[in-house]
Amino acid sequence: MSFTNFRPPVGSRPGTLAIPEGSPPPEIHLVVWSPDAAEDRRVEDLAELERPLPEGSFAWVDVRGLGDEAVLWEVSRIFGIPPLALEDAVNVPQRAKVQEHPGHLQVIARLPTLEEDGAIQTPQVCFMIGPRHLITFQERYFGFFDAVRQRLRDGLGPMRKKGPDYLAYALIDTLIDHYYPVVEALSDELTTLEEDALAADDPDTLTRIHLVRRQVAVLRRIGHPQRETIGQLARSPLPHVGDDVRTYLRDTDNHIAQIMELGDSLREIAVGLTEVFMTQVSHRTNEIMKVLTLMASIFIPLTFMAGIYGMNFEYMPELHVRYAYPLLIITMFVVGIGMLVYFRHRGWIGRRRRDR
Incomplete structure (x- = not known):
């Protein structure tokens, strides 16, 4: 989806909603809990939300x-x-933040x-923390909170008492824990x-x-603002966040800090792998050029000798020597082998010798 699909038209009044393209209709679930019990149900009628809490x-x-x-808008009202x-x-999407x-x-x-x-993908979740209620807005159902919901229903830990x-x-x-699989992958x-x-x-x-x-x-783009947000929750006195909860949030702050260090x-x-790959490609290219250069170096004297005796001068004494041709071939072969031995001795081909 395009980022522009999530923004109201230019010049719209503040508070104008731009519904994300393709967003599913809201499905509202309500959990009412106390130290003794927790009831989880799907809301069929918004009037259920207006009933006073026990x-x-x-x-x-x-x-x-x-x-x-x-x-x-009705939930907002x-x-x-x-x-x-x-x-x-x-x-x-919005930048991660805390707003009173x-x-x-x-x-x-x-x-x-x-x-x-x-x-x-970087889905957004909005939390509205009130004195006796918590409202979460998810772009769509991702199943992020199922484990926490189950703990609340089962009464595990101190959650019902909080x-x-x-x-x-x-x-x-729980959201911060979802960073770890991404980092590991x-x-x-x-x-x-x-x-x-x-x-x-x-x-x-x-x-x-x-x-x-x-x-x-x-x-890193979404993680660093998230780290600032959790740090603000953990360290700054804010309404509807108790001192005991800030102690827990400091542990979460350590987690997001570790994740950002890993990021x-x-x-x-x-970045280093990019440099390694380019260096290896450059090295391989240099090796290919070296081989081609050495081959050209070997054939330069051979081509020179062949060129001399390929000229059409009438008076060339060697042309009338009976064994001139095999002698020239042997000479060219010896020169080629000699140059290969010299190149190897210099470490230009084969195993590179150490400089003394």
């Missing part, structure tokens, strides 16, 4: 798909989401996913390319190296 309970509203503007916040949630809004803390996150053809801020942390941490590809670059016998190797460099650039290393390796 005392001591929290709600997670997961919006999957952005294809119906009316539904999105029910939870009091400002138009500018909804615009950032819907008009993808009345009644909500908005967190924009992006993550890399590997497609079957090796391309990297509020929306802890759930937001768990979901963000790129690292494996670079390992394969290292062998191919040293061999330098496949012209497609350079194309593959450039493809990996582009993928690493995408990873920087992958970039350096990819």
